[in-house]
Amino acid sequence: MLQNIQAFFADTFTFQTNTLVILSIAAILAAGFLLTRFTKPLHLPNVTGYILAGIVIGPYVLHLIPVQIISGMEFVTDMALSFIAFGVGKYLKLSSLRKNGSTVFVLTLCEALVAAVVVTLTMLFVFHLPLSFSLLLGAIGSATAPASTIMTIRQYKAKGNFVNLILQVVALDDAVALIAFSICAAVAQAVSSRGAFDAYVVIIPIVLNMAAVGIGILLGFLLTKLINDHRSKDHCLVVTIALLMLMSGLCSAAGISPLLSCMALGTAYSNLSGNKNLFKQVNKFTPPILTTFFVLSGMRLDINALVSAGVIGITYFAVRIVGKYLGSFLGASITGADRAVRNYFGLTLIPQAGVSIGLAILGARLLPPDMGALLSTIILSSSVLYEMIGPISAKTGLYLAGVINWDGPKKPQSPAISRQEQQPVETANHAGTSV
Secondary structure: OOHHHHHHHHOOOOOHHHHHHHHHHHHHHHHHHHHHHOOOOOOHHHHHHHHHHHHOOOOOOOOOOHHHHHOOOOOHHHHHHHHHHHHHHHHHHHHHHHHHHHHHHHHHHHHHHHHHHHHHHHHHOOOOOHHHHHHHHHHHHHHOOHHHHHHHHHHOOOOOHHHHHHHHHHHHHHHHHHHHHHHHHHHHHHHHHOOOOOOOHHHHHHHHHHHHHHHHHHHHHHHOOOOOOOOOOOHHHHHHHHHHHHHHHHHHOOOOOOOOHHHHHHHHHHHHOOOOOOHHOOOOOOHHHHHHHHHHHHHOHHHHHHHHHHHHHHHHOOOOOOHHHHHHHHHHHHHHHOOHHHHHHHHOOOOOOOHHHHHHHHOOOOOOOOHHHHHHHHHHHHHHHHHHHHHHOOOOHHOOOOOOOOOOOOOOOOOOHHHHHOOOOOOOOOOOOOO
16 A cells, blocks of 8 residues: 555655655654653653654655655754764863762763673674674663763753763763773784784774864864854854864765764863853753654664574673673672762663764774674664663663653652752753653
8 A cells, every 4th residue: 555655656756866855754753752741651761763664754664755865864863963962061060070080980980881892792702703894793782872862861861970970970981982982992803813903993083072172172162253242042052063064074085973972062062161051042942853863763773684693682782781781780889889979870761873873884894794783783773772762761860860750751769869959951952851
């Protein structure tokens, strides 16, 4: 029936590419909204609805969006990550890091590295896979994608020290993952029989990311000079988005994620200006972009890849979650964090996408073709599944920590978190708010 309808429209109308893009965007936004009508009564985060919408209208169910349109909208991912990272930079104020610095760094190191070790050991001793493959998969498993967790925090207007720790840890997580991957890549090449040392895969990504962070800081300083009381709000928004897109474009040209550099841009602006109004204004601009990003994430779920990944992929999916939870529990115990952080912080660190996918592509170059294909398949297929359960897991962690009500924005602060430590989280992203 559906194929007959599609054939009718194909025969009746001659669509140009720009027309298809416009109609596809309309379908993406509409589907994202409509699916939240079903997830809202179930008290599920809106991000879950967006990803489910992508699966429904994607290539493996209704096939409403042409594959060439989906592949041609990769730039939306970079745009969305740029806005998300810029907003996270607001929470990396030096005053806050001085207050929670040791806790943040120890938590980040533990949750990232314990997950990497657990994944590596599982691949080595359970499935008896090569050391190079196990190391690279473990290093990639250390990365956490902040997007869906941050959207869930904003939807439920969560605030307090528990939330601030989440935002600071996910901000630093990708830097740890990048360094861990580079070290593991060097070891993998040392034990591999593939031949010459590939400096590009091991060293150049770190150099490029460090350069991008430096440029981001410079652009953040420039932004403080361009934004002033004499500038209209509209032009403040235009200038900010222009600099963010410039940073994102440079990162795309270099083949790296814009997360770290745009985070540096936001951090520099936040610390140098102290102005929060610009962050609010930017976040009001982003809902359609972020909705499109999550719907596209659902469309990219490859059913065939899930089947081919098999038991190894399923085990990686589960073991990484265990590693993240154990790592955060260990880090919280070492730093003497309160019970809420020890017991529930790991539930907010499940999502994985973005940086991990980029690292998987680099890692595949270091492995034999069959192992490289398996590595990419596991990461690509599991990333969408992580993005589906991540928002629900994050919401559960926030609820159990006493930060939110299950069916509403917030409730009184848990005794485990002092009121003096409360700092409001902006409810800026209206793509995640209830409607």
